[in-house]
Amino acid sequence: MASVLIIADHRGGIMGRATWSALTCGKEIAEAGGHDLEGLIIGKDVGSLAQEMAKRGVKTVHVADDPALENPLAETYAKVTADVIKATGAVWVGAASTVQARDFLPRVAAMLDAGMATDVLGVDGETLHRPVWAGAVVAEVTIDTPLKIFTARATEFEPMPETDTAGEIVAANVEVDTGALRAEYVGLEELKSERPLLSDADVVIAGGRGTKGKFEPIEQLADMLGAAIGATRAAIDAGWQPNDLQIGQTGKIVAPDLYIGAGISGAIQHLAGMKGSKTIVAINKDPEAPIFQVADYGLEADMFKAIPEFIEEYKKIKG
Ligand SMILES: Cc1cc2nc3c(=O)[nH]c(=O)nc-3n(C[C@H](O)[C@H](O)[C@H](O)COP(=O)(O)OP(=O)(O)OC[C@H]3O[C@@H](n4cnc5c(N)ncnc54)[C@H](O)[C@@H]3O)c2cc1C
Numbered sequence: 001m002a003s004v005l006i007i008a009d010h011r012g013g014i015m016g017r018a019t020w021s022a023l024t025c026g027k028e029i030a031e032a033g034g035h036d037l038e039g040l041i042i043g044k045d046v047g048s049l050a051q052e053m054a055k056r057g058v059k060t061v062h063v064a065d066d067p068a069l070e071n072p073l074a075e076t077y078a079k080v081t082a083d084v085i086k087a088t089g090a091v092w093v094g095a096a097s098t099v100q101a102r103d104f105l106p107r108v109a110a111m112l113d114a115g116m117a118t119d120v121l122g123v124d125g126e127t128l129h130r131p132v133w134a135g136a137v138v139a140e141v142t143i144d145t146p147l148k149i150f151t152a153r154a155t156e157f158e159p160m161p162e163t164d165t166a167g168e169i170v171a172a173n174v175e176v177d178t179g180a181l182r183a184e185y186v187g188l189e190e191l192k193s194e195r196p197l198l199s200d201a202d203v204v205i206a207g208g209r210g211t212k213g214k215f216e217p218i219e220q221l222a223d224m225l226g227a228a229i230g231a232t233r234a235a236i237d238a239g240w241q242p243n244d245l246q247i248g249q250t251g252k253i254v255a256p257d258l259y260i261g262a263g264i265s266g267a268i269q270h271l272a273g274m275k276g277s278k279t280i281v282a283i284n285k286d287p288e289a290p291i292f293q294v295a296d297y298g299l300e301a302d303m304f305k306a307i308p309e310f311i312e313e314y315k316k317i318k319g
Contacts, residue, residue, distance in 0.1 A: 018096030020159035025152035078107035155255030201228035210263020248273035266291025
């Protein structure tokens with residue numbers, strides 16, 4: 001039977017939660033088309049991750065485990081993925097819409113002459129829903145090529161639950177000629193933070209140009225609520241926060257239980273990254289700020305007064 005193949009996103013021996021959401025998207029496509037749902041893990045020493053994935057409703061997990069695949073290089077990942085597609089006869093291939101998948105999956109599509117839809121928000125049979133114009137419009141697209149490739153926006157799909165039974169784990173044939181590579185993995189500079197990962201956090205406190213670079217109230221609030229910090233592109237471009245904290249069309253997509261935005265106007269490109277949040281709180285001095293149109297709770301106030309007051313009140317309530 002033809003299959004829908006979902007490629008795992010993992011780093012440092014830890015599976016990204018987004019993978020389970022991509023599996024749910026894959027399952028919907030598989031059920032509509034009468035296909036099997038399968039997984040693919042690429043990396044080095046990924047046996048335990050394969051066991052985790054096998055328990056998430058997949059029939060088979062293909063494991064491409066090789067020292068040459070220790071670090072994610074688009075060139076090697078694309079080659080291995082293309083080889084596995086040819087070997088398995090997968091007809092749909094997808095992954096969560098992560099930086100890594102955005103890097104290597106378009107290469108796979110080009111190598112195998114496949115059509116591709118990115119950032120899929122929903123599935124209706126073989127029709128995929130995806131955002132255009134920074135999410136202002138949702139397009140319904142179908143892919144006409146025999147092989148169809150997609151990335152799924154993780155915040156739009158519930159994570160695939162764990163099951164008692166496990167799928168089969170099979171080794172994939174890996175042939176990577178490292179000598180022929182045109183790119184070399186040099187290293188990863190990662191910002192270490194005690195705070196939760198922005199894309200995984202249940203609570204996100206974001207700041208914009210209105211902070212004037214003073215993020216201390218936002219940091220205090222984030223630490224009190226165990227939240228991740230995010231920022232608008234204006235705040236990132238000003239150098240007030242590191243790039244990987246940008247929320248929006250050209251940053252991260254977040255959908256926490258609670259998003260609090262302070263000193264943020266609510267430009268469409270920022271809304272594209274957070275409007276799926278379950279509860280949105282906006283603090284802005286300007287009553288006309290567009291963010292109030294998407295906010296569940298809007299506070300017309302100076303953030304430098306409102307946040308410290310909130311922190312004091314919260315401490316009183318919590319004792
Ligand atoms: C192709 C493209 C892609 C983009 N991608 C992104 C993206 O991914 N993410 C993103 O965020 N933007 C993105 N942008 C930029 C976006 O258009 C906006 O410029 C940006 O989001 C504005 O950031 P801001 O809300 O911090 O700043 P502003 O729009 O300047 O808003 C600042 C707000 O702070 C309020 N304020 C000021 N002082 C206070 C105070 N003391 N207390 C409370 N409120 C106060 C003001 O009333 C104002 O509403 C993109 C733009 C383009 C063209």
